[in-house]
Amino acid sequence: xxxxxxxxxxxxxxxxxxxxxxxxxxxxxxxxxxxxxxxxxxxxxxxxxxxxxxxxxxxxxxxxxxxxxxxxxxxxxxxxxxxxxxxxxxxxxxxxxxxxxxxxxxxxxxxxxxxxxxxxxxxxxxxxxxxxxxxxxxxxxxxxxxxxxxxxxxxxxxxxxxxxxxxxxxxxxxxxxxxxxxxxxxxxxxxxxxxxxxxxxxxxxxxxxxxxxxxxxxxxxxxxxxxxxxxxxxxxxxxxxxxxxxxxxxxxxxxxxxxxxxxxxxxxxxxxxxxxxxxxxxxxxxxxxxxxxxxxxxxxxxxxxxxxxxxxxxxxxxxxxxxxxxxxxxxxxxxxxxxxxxxxxxxxxxxxxxxxxxxxxxxxxxxxxxxxxxxxxxxxxxxxxxxxxxxxxxxxxxxxxxxxxxxxxxxxxxxxxxxxxxxxxxxxxxxxxxxxxxxxxxxxxxxxxxxxxxxxxxxxxxxxxxxxxxxxxxxxxxxxxxxxxxxxxxxxxxxxxxxxxxxxxxxxxxxxxxxxxxxxxxxxxxxxxxxxxxxxxxxxxxxxxxxxxxxxxxxxxxxxxxxxxxxxxxxxxxxxxxxxxxxxxxxxxxxxxxxxxxxxxxxxxxxxxxxxxxxxxxxxxxxxxxxxxxxxxxxxxxxxxxxxxxxxxxxxxxx
Ligand SMILES: [Zn+2]
Numbered sequence: 114x115x116x117x118x119x120x121x122x123x124x125x126x127x128x129x130x131x132x133x134x135x136x137x138x139x140x141x142x143x144x145x146x147x148x149x150x151x152x153x154x155x156x157x158x159x160x161x162x163x164x165x166x167x168x169x170x171x172x173x174x175x176x177x178x179x180x181x182x183x184x185x186x187x188x189x190x191x192x193x194x195x196x197x198x199x200x201x202x203x204x205x206x207x208x209x210x211x212x213x214x215x216x217x218x219x220x221x222x223x224x225x226x227x228x229x230x231x232x233x234x235x236x237x238x239x240x241x242x243x244x245x246x247x248x249x250x251x252x253x254x255x256x257x258x259x260x261x262x263x264x265x266x267x268x269x270x271x272x273x274x275x276x277x278x279x280x281x282x283x284x285x286x287x288x289x290x291x292x293x294x295x296x297x298x299x300x301x302x303x304x305x306x307x308x309x310x311x312x313x314x315x316x317x318x319x320x321x322x323x324x325x326x327x328x329x330x331x332x333x334x335x336x337x338x339x340x341x342x343x344x345x346x347x348x349x350x351x352x353x354x355x356x357x358x359x360x361x362x363x364x365x366x367x368x369x370x371x372x373x374x375x376x377x378x379x380x381x382x383x384x385x386x387x388x389x390x391x392x393x394x395x396x397x398x399x400x401x402x403x404x405x406x407x408x409x410x411x412x413x414x415x416x417x418x419x420x421x422x423x424x425x426x427x428x429x430x431x432x433x434x435x436x437x438x439x440x441x442x443x444x445x446x447x448x449x450x451x452x453x454x455x456x457x458x459x460x461x462x463x464x465x466x467x468x469x470x471x472x473x474x475x476x477x478x479x480x481x482x483x484x485x486x487x488x489x490x491x492x493x494x495x496x497x498x499x500x501x502x503x504x505x506x507x508x509x510x511x512x513x514x515x516x517x518x519x520x521x522x523x524x525x526x527x528x529x530x531x532x533x534x535x536x537x538x539x540x541x542x543x544x545x546x547x548x549x550x551x552x553x554x555x556x557x558x559x560x561x562x563x564x565x566x567x568x569x570x571x572x573x574x575x576x577x578x579x580x581x582x583x584x585x586x587x588x589x590x591x592x593x594x595x596x597x598x599x600x601x602x603x604x605x606x607x608x609x610x611x612x613x614x615x616x617x618x619x620x621x622x623x624x625x626x627x628x629x630x631x632x633x634x635x636x637x638x639x640x641x642x643x644x645x646x647x648x649x650x651x652x653x654x655x656x657x658x659x660x661x662x663x664x665x666x667x668x669x670x671x672x673x674x675x676x677x678x679x680x681x682x683x684x685x686x687x688x689x690x691x692x693x694x695x696x697x698x699x700x701x702x703x704x705x706x707x708x709x710x711x712x713x714x715x716x717x718x719x720x721x722x723x724x725x726x727x728x729x730x731x732x733x734x735x736x737x738x739x740x741x742x743x744x745x746x747x748x749x750x751x752x753x754x755x756x757x758x759x760x761x762x763x764x765x766x767x768x
Contacts, residue, residue, distance in 0.1 A: 119251065122243075128234070139211070150310045162379065166379075170201050173332040174205050174214075175313040176206070176208065206333050208301045208317060258367040263276075264277075270469060279367070281367065292332065293329055294334060296334040297316070299343040301316050337453050339463045377423060381539070382419045387414055419509040429454045430454065433455050435465050467499060471490060516546060520593065520620075521551055521590065530578055532684060533578045534577070534690040538687070544582045547571060549593065555703070555704050556703055556707045577694040586601075602641055618669045619636065622670075624636075624674050684753055688741060695737065710723040
C-alpha cells in the first residue's frame, strides 16, 4: 500500500525590471523584437509527488523551451535536497510570447537572445518553487479526467493524425484541490509575430482559469504538438481569449467527473537516446556556441522517461513529436491511460515520423539556400531522430519477467542486487531461485539453525530487491559438484518452462579464479537450461503437465573475476537498497567477515574493519561503496554493476 502525497507551488517568472534587454522567443529567429511589456503574467509551477518511497517533481515553465544543459543546472541544485536527476521533470509550455530561454531569438544573426542574469533568476525561481511545493506535501487521492476536442486544432501536415486529447490529473486532499496537471496538444502560438508583450498564451490563461475556479496550482503539459496549431494561429490576443474560453468550457464539463487511480506506487523508467544532428542549421548553432552542449560527431544524448502511477503512464519527450509518431504505440496500449509531455527536460525541435519527413539529408543545404523551403524539417535535428524516439517509447512499455538464479543466499545481492532493484523499480517482475540451503554459511551455530536463519534472511533480502516469488531448491550447500547434474538442470528447465522468463540473471562460466564449485555448477546448469528449455525432446515429462517449450531472450551473467564485460548498469540510485538487502543476511555476512578476518590474519594483516566489534551494517556499507564505486567509476557512474550480456548473439548483427 503506497500513500500518495502531493504538494504544489508557483511563482512569477516575469523578468525583473532591472535585468536588461530581453527578446520575445517564438517566431522570427535571430531577429526577434525586444520585450516591451507584459500582457499577462507568466509563471513556473511545480508539483512534488511522493509515494513514500520515491519523490518526483514536475515543473512547468511558461517559456519557449529549455535545453538539457540548463535543466542539468537546476537538477544539480536539487541534488542537495535529495532529488535524483531522473526524478525531476522540467517542461516548457512553449508559449511563443515569453523571453528567449534557448538563444535562438537574439537581436541579430549569430547573437544569442539569452539574458544570462535571467537564466540565473529562472534557475533560482524553479528551485525555490520545487522546495516550496515539497513543504506543502499532503496526503492525496489522484483522479484522471479526459475528453477529446479536435475541432480547435489544425494539423496541416497530416489531417488523419489530429490529436485532440484533453487529459486532467487532479490531486485532492479532503475535497480540496492541491494541484492539477492538464494537457492539450495545440502549439501556444496565438499571439502575433509583431507582439512585443509577454504572455503565457492560451495555456497560461487556462491554468489561471482552473486555479480561480477550482483552486490549487494548475500545471500545463504540452502534448503531441508537432504540426498541430490552434485554429486561431497568430490571430492575436482577442482570439487567444476566445480559444482559452472554448477549451475551458470543455475542461469544466469533465473536471470533476474523473475516475480515481487506486494503485499509487510510482514507477520510473528512463532510457538515454543518442540522436544525430543532420540539420546543418543546428550544427552551426552548436558550432558557434548558441547551444552549449557536449557532443561527439554531432550526436546529442538526451533522455526519454516514463512515470507510471497505477494505469497512468506519463511520457516525457525531449522535443516536439508529431502526433502520428505514436499512433501505433497508443493503439497497442489502449488499455492504459497515456499522457504525453513534450519539451520535457530538453528542447530538440520537431520529431517528424520518417514517412512524413520530406527533406533528404543531402538536400538540406540546397533547400535552405536556394528554394526557401519552409517546413518543420528545418526545425528538426534530422530525419533519424524520430524513429529512435518511437522505438525507445515503445520499449518503455515492455515489461520483462526476470528469473535470477544463484547457488547461495548472498550471490544475487552481492553481484546483482542493484540491477535487480533497478529492474523491479521499473515495473519488471522478479522471481528468485536459490539452489542450496546455505547450511554451512554461518559461524558458531548449528546447521539446522543456519538453514532456518538463512532462509528467513534471504527472503527478507529478496523482498528488498522487489522479488515477487522466491523458490528454494534446498540442495545441501557446497555439494553441487557431486549432485545429479541432469536432475538439477531438469529442475531449472522446468522452472523456465513454468515461469517463462524473458531475462535470466546468473553466474557466468567465463569468470576466472572461481573456487566455489556451487557457482561453477550453477553457471553450467543455468546456461544449458536456458537453451534446452526450448527443445521439445528434452524433459518431455514437463509437457504432460501442460507446460510448453520456452525460449529465454536475454541473459545477464556475473562472475567473481569476469573476463567478458559488455553490459554496465548504473546502480547509483539503488546502492542503498543493495546494501539494505545484503545487511538483511546477517548470518551469512557474519561468516563472510569472520572468514575474511581469518584470511587477513593468515597473511599477518590486521584490518580493523573486520573485527567483531564493528557492526555488520558499517562493514557492508563501507565495503559495498568501495567495491561498487570502483566498478562504477570505470564507466562513469558513481556506483555500478557489470555483466556479460548474452542476447540473440549473431542474430543481432543480421537484424
Ligand atoms: Zn555463493
